[in-house]
Amino acid sequence: MDEQIELQSFGLYTPKYDFASSELYKNRLSQIRDTQKALIKNGQAVTGNTNWTVNGSKSQGKKMVKDMQKLLLRAFNSECDELIDKVKYNTFDTALKRMRSSCEAISKLGNIMGIAITTQYFNAKHEELCLSLEYKKKKQDEKEEQKEIRAxxxxxxxxxxxxxxxxxxxxxxxxxxxxxxxxxxxxxxxxxxxxxxxxxxxxxxxxxxxxxxxxxxxxxxxxxxxxxxxxxxxx
Missing domain, CATH: 1.10.287 (Helix Hairpins)
Incomplete structure (x- = not known):
């Protein structure tokens, strides 16, 4: 474990999964994205102060908090999608740091209204980042394997x-x-x-x-x- 931590400190990604084919990675990615959708739908992706009021109106305050939650969650998802799309073995550590920084920045922006990305949702995005990286690697391995078979x-x-x-x-x-x-x-x-x-x-x-x-x-x-x-x- 100490050795793995030491390797990760140098930005060397240690695979977390060991699926036999890219199709299994693809299926797991689909599942984790469904989990994220469920968390958003159930209001578990982002927190917010539901007692906020605007001009003495709780309904307007609630709407304002909800709109801010959507805005900040969209910003976080956009940042994550870009990181996940471009992640490589030598950039994984940087991508994860940027994901954490984005989560912390959103928490600061939404601090007054109690808005923050939940740990559960962040972990789901973290898992998607890992799966996406390993999925790309497995696809490349399979491509090379097919090339060798044809040769x-x-x-x-x-x-x-x-x-x-x-x-x-x-x-x-x-x-x-x-x-x-x-x-x-x-x-x-x-x-x-x-x-x-x-x-x-x-x-x-x-x-x-x-x-x-x-x-x-x-x-x-x-x-x-x-x-x-x-x-x-x-x-």
Whole structure:
């Protein structure tokens, strides 16, 4: 906790939430804004002296206090909206200080009528500031992640194309040696004993070549099945 406080004293924001997606941040932002609307509607966003009178009229005094509450709350909301819209990790500390200063300034302006932003409403705005910052960060992270996925997909597609081209080349070579072996076996059947030894040597060479080709084909199959293994193949 001391370490986090020390970091915050240098203006380094420590995330307060850990939502898995930007959509969850967006939903939470919607909820906190609904909470703010409810606080305004229920008269819990800003205080005010309801016993204020104007020319001896309580109704006029009440209206005057209500109008001043609206004016000062609108000014506070306008300041907060600007801060929330522009907040970044390196400006969070400054934004929060400005939000507090705005709240204190409004309390001073409305002091005579007992007008002040409630702690409950300020906390809701503070939470919105934090959520907005983390929402922007999560959106950026997701954007970068999608960019990486697209790049990886392009690399995988390129690798698969290279693998298929190599597979065709090996298959063609395999067919060539299989045909040669079949032709050689026919020659061996009809060859004289004096020629058979040389033909059998050629047959052994072809069988060895086919064995190497079979290994290469299995290697290609393995590469195709493990295209995401993190290797760079130079074919």
């Amino acid at each position: 990886r997909m392009r690399e995988e597609a390129k690798l698969q194309k290279e693998i298929e081209e190599t597979r065709k080349k090996i298959a063609k070579e395999q067919t060539h040696y299989q045909n040669a072996l079949s032709h050689l076996e026919q020659q061996i059947k009809t060859a004289a004993d004096v020629d058979k030894e040389e033909l059998l040597k050629k047959k052994e060479q072809i069988i060895n070549e086919l064995s190497e080709i079979d290994k290469s084909m299995k290697d290609i199959d393995y590469r195709a099945a493990n295209a995401r293994a993190g290797y760079v193949y130079i074919i």
